[in-house]
Every structure is written in C-alpha cells, then in structure tokens.
Amino acid sequence: MIDKIVPSAAAAVADIPDGATVMIGGFGTAGMPSELIDALIAHGARELTIVNNNAGNGDTGLAALLKARRVRKIVCSFPRQTDSHVFDTLYRAGEIELELVPQGNLAERIRAAGAGIGAFFSPTGFGTLLAEGKETRVIDGRNYVLEHPIRADFALIKALRGDRWGNLVYRKTARNFGPIMASAARCTIAQVREIVNLGDLDPEAVVTPGIFVRRVVEVPAAVKLVSQPGAAA
C-alpha cells in the first residue's frame, strides 16, 4: 500500500541535511507552509539555499528561518517589502547571498526543472542587469535570454486537501508556486489542512497529481476560513 502520510511536520523534515536546496511555496504569506518551516527551524539544518518568491515577512515563517541564520543563499524575485526587515538586515550586513530572478523566469525555471527541460530562451529580462553574462539569441526577430532550470532537494508546500497518494488541491491564490515546486524537487513535502480518503478528491479537480509528492502531513487551519460570496472554496 502506498501511504505518503507522515505523522508530524517534524517527521516530515527530519532528513533535510545541511547545505540542502529547499523550495518553499507561497506568495507573501498566502500558501506559505509555516508549520513545515517551524519544523525545519527546530530540526536545525544549516547553510540552506532557499527558493521562494519573497524573502520573508515579519518575524514568522520564512523570516524566522532567516533570523535563525540557517540560510546561506536565497533565490527570489521580490525580497524588499515593507515587513522584510529580517532579510534587509542580513543582506545589508553581507550575511546572506541573493540571486534575484524576474518572477516569471523564476516560475518557468522551476517548471522547467520539473518538466525535464535542459534550458530555455525567455524574452523576460533581455537587456537588463538581471540578464548580464547570460547567453542570448535572436529568434524570429525577437531577443531572448537563456535561462536554466532551478532544481531542489526538497520542496515545502501548502495545500488545502491531500490524500495518501499525495494528490493535492489548493485554495484560491495560495496555490501560486505549489504545483511547480512540487514537480521540481527530489522530495516534496506538502502540509495540508485536511487529509481525505483516497477517491474523495475529484480526479477532474486534482491540481497536483500525487506522483510529484513524497510526503503529506496534516496541519489543521489555526483560524476559521472566511468564505467569499461568489468564489469557490
């Protein structure tokens, strides 16, 4: 029997080694797997390379991981925010390396890794500081920059529901990087608000097929979800 369900967030992250590359889902705090990050902090792995859209908000979640000095390098598109003081301080002190990537290239580089693409030409960033030193090509009269995939050892993502095969559905804009990061890591760990029985997820509605997911851990929502009229839950 395939059973990807693990009993706790701590057990789910227990084998993440020092120096690992870890993708962390979320756009700001929407979709951020905070409990998995807390477990990673408690686990103690150091010298991590983190891939995320941002570089932490406030003092919790990803910001807390940075604050605990566990991150050597961060790959992201938008580190500077009103509440990114933890990153800002580390960056200004030269204590964290930053690879800044345009958001669409970040997403496509992650997708490419999961899809087995060797590299791809993107028009985004051509002629800018962020394409300096990269190979370029004119295709059908348009300028492109060669971009390479971003792979990870682990991906920590958050979804709404999952089953023991690892099938996942997400919630609203918290989906963001989850599906692509799931495909790009050697070991993807999903925290879900609810584990459901095999067959309870409509196959037509599964967003991330279980093949991309290695571990599922249930973390019930701390606060009641507020529903929006006219929107799917």
Add this chain to the structure above:
Amino acid sequence: MAARVARDIPNGAYVNLGIGLPTMVANHLPKDREIILHTENGLLGMGPAPEAGAEDADLINAGKQPVTALPGASFFHHADSFGMMRGGHLDCCVLGAFQVSVKGDLANWHTGAKDAIPAVGGAMDLAIGAKSVFVMMEHQTKKGESKIVEQCTYPVTGLGCVNRVYTDLAVIDVTPRGLEVVEMVDGLTLAELEKLSGVPLKMAAVRAAA
C-alpha cells in the same frame, strides 16, 4: 490620470494593473464594459477589495492586499500565470515608471542606488508580455526633471516595450516615428510640453478615439 487610462481599456480586455498608481485604474473602469483583471499571483476575474471582516488571507493581489474573486474567476499556478503574460495573452497592462525613453525603454524596478535592496517581481515579465503596455506616471520628478528621457539613466526593466504614456500633462504614444502627443491638458502648447519633457515631441496625425 487613472480615469483617463480607464477610458482606453476596451470591452472584453484582459488587463493587468501594476502595483501602486495603476491599481487606481480599477476604480474608474466604465461600468458598461466587461473587463477581466489578471493578478500575477494567480487569479483572473479579480474583484474589488472585500468588505471589512470578509478578508481572506488566501485571496490576495500582487500587492498582497485582500481582494475578491468575481463569478467566472479562475485560479492558476505561477507558471501558468506568467505564461499568460509572457505568451502575449494579456491585452493590456498598466505600469508605473521612474523613466520612459523615446524608444519606449522602461525603467521601473530599481533606482540603482548602492544601498537599495533590489526587487523586481513581475515587472520585467509584464513589460515585455502584454499586447499593449501603458505607463502611468507623473510627467516630472519632484525635482522637476522630465521622466520622459532620451535614454534611461535608471536600470531598465525592458527595451522598446512601452506603447503609450499617461502623465498628469499629456497622453503620448511611442511610435517608430518618435513620441507623438495624443492629448494635452487644456492651456498647454506643444512647445511648452516639449520644453518640460526635454525630448522631441510632435502631435499625433490622428487623435486616438477615446
């Protein structure tokens, strides 16, 4: 300015409104047009901000503010969302800017200051992806320097990507023939506008239908 931009967005358009000033365009979209707003974090059919108390942390826009999803909305992941942008599926995007050059180069992501922490987000994808790229900005900086320039002095976001600029003084098209003024505020002459801009301008041959 926001109202003027909104008038140029046609019925049925898929539109991305950038963070900051362009967000205000949403409040001025003509009620008799059906316009679908895209937010790059993964939503088509974005609605207005929710009522107080109905905010949902999982339903936000690119500026990470709470929004709503209209009937007919769809959610999708980041690679799909940026595929919509890069793939030329959006009819229009509206962006803020530090500078726009006479060739339509855009600078809006980084001042280049040594102590500034760079952050780019989706700016470079939006700049090169949408069918029409509109820029909305003050005509001059607070110091009185033109934000329309011969060549961008700030780091560029994209080259030759801007189609039209809306400022507090004028609406200007970027064309292969140079910058063409579509409209000016009442009382301003082309010569005065050119002086304030510091770059060559001419009147557009055919004024765009508003």
